[in-house]
Every structure is written in C-alpha cells, then in structure tokens.
Amino acid sequence: MAHPADRLMQAVERCATPACVGIDPVFDRLPGAVTGKTNTALEAVASFTRDVLEAVASNVPIVKFQSACYERYGSGGTVVLEEAVGCARELGLHVILDVKRGDIGISASHYAAAAARTGSDWVTANPYLGLDPVQHSLNAGLGAFALVRTSNPAGDAIQGQRLEDGRSVAESIADLVAEAGKDSIGESGYSSLGAVVGATQGAEHVALRARMPEQVFLVPGFGAQGAGLDDVLGCFNTDGRGAIVTSSRSIIYAWDDGNDPGWEQCVADAAAAFADELGRAVGLRT
Secondary structure, three states: OOOHHHHHHHHHHHHOOOEEEEEOOOHHHOOHHHHOOOOOHHHHHHHHHHHHHHHHOOOOOEEEEEOHHHHOOOHHHHHHHHHHHHHHHHOOOEEEEEEEEOOOHHHHHHHHHHHHHOOOOEEEEOOEOEOHHHHHHHHOOOEEEEEEEOOOHHHHHHHOOEOOOOOEHHHHHHHHHHHHHHHHEOOOOOEOEEEEEOOOOHHHHHHHHHHOOOOOEEEOOEOOOOEOHHHHHHHOOOOOOOEEEEEOHHHHOOOOOOOOOOHHHHHHHHHHHHHHHHHHHOOOOO
C-alpha cells in the first residue's frame, strides 16, 4: 500500500481542495426525516452516517470519523463505525479515525491494530506519554496525527505553558514530532507522522509550520467553532499544500428543516461550498 501522506496528498490533488468533513453524529441533533424512520438511536446514527457520506463524497476528498460518537453505543456502535469506514472507502473517500489515543508498549500496539482493522488511513494520537506509542500506528501502516496545539480553549492551560528554554509545551511537542517524522517521509515530501493544529490557534500557525515543514497539519475548528479562512491559511506551505481543514457541525447539520426529506441536499451544498472556498483560498482552484 502506498505511503499514507502520499495517498492523502493525492486525494487532495484529485479534488483540488484540502477540505475534510467531520462525521460526528449526535442523536439529539439528527433530522426527523431520519429518526422518524428508525427504531433505535444506533439505527438512526447508522442511517444518518451513510446518507452524509453519500452527500459529501462528490465534493470533498477526506472524512474524519469521531470514534466516540459510535463507541458510546457499545459493540453495536463499533460495528456501525467499521461499516461506515467501509462505505467511505467504497465512495473513494480518504478516512481519518479520530480516537486521540496514546499508550505505552503492548497497549499501544493493540490500539494500532484495532484502528488498522477498521480500514482507516490515519488516526489521531495523544503524544503526551511520548512518541514511541505513536510508532505502533506507523508500523501498522497507518498515518498518525499527533496532538500538538488543539482547538479547545482548555488546552491552553497545558499547551501554552512556557518551558525554561522559552518554548511553549506545544512547540516542544512540535519539535519532537518533526524529528520523529523524518524516518517516514514519502514521495510527496510529507511524513506519515502529522500534527493536529487547531484552526482557532491562528497566531501560532506560522511558527508551528516553520517547526514542522514536513508534517501534514490536521486543522480542526473551522466553521461552528468560529475559525474562518484567514485563521487557517498560516497552516499551509507556500504552495497551498501541507494541511487539511476539517469542518463538522456546519456541514453535517446544515439543513434549515430537519423534517425536510431533502436535508441531504443541504449537506451536499454546504460541503461543496466549503470545498470550493478552501480550494480557491489555497490556490488549488481558480
């Protein structure tokens, strides 16, 4: 199988946009046109997920599944998640599994094997137990996005603290990720070890990009969390590559009337607009 970063960059080039749709289904927010036709919350989540994937597949190259939204339903939710990943792959979508796990030794190898079993291309990983555990994901053939500077405000309390050498904790993690990723650089020039850098941390993007020139940035926080185009452009290299921007709620809940059986078109339109706006902003579309 081709290098994870190479496949990711090929997907971006194919669609001429670095747009990623986050699949984060919450039952209470699902359209009545879906919940009214199902018997259980899990059935509704499964149906909604399939409909969203079909709605966005022709407009964006990548989707990111929030594993917790499925795991909450137990073993049945895990089955639905694996089926959804398979559906996404059949639709030609590149898949990120958002699990944010990080552990040591044998536990890390089990997590990596579980993620690979879903058929996903990438996982998100927590590096605060060290980067050795992340290597298990790379060994399993996955790409891994290590959490460096997240979009949630509470992350500032840890990631923004200053060390004795003047670097922030986030900058120190960025340096570790950049060094560890040098052994897994593909033909695209990017490593299979990437970095999560929140869209809401715009003041830090340029500095973090300088520290991690060979990392693909996964950039959450666009749209419903308040970040816009001007907030994310610093994550990209000068050629408009090197980052993917994810938007979730503003896409998958884009309808005005959840009881309208045509709600899927609202999702498709929102995904198309997001993809086009982002593609033009980074110079991949004219």
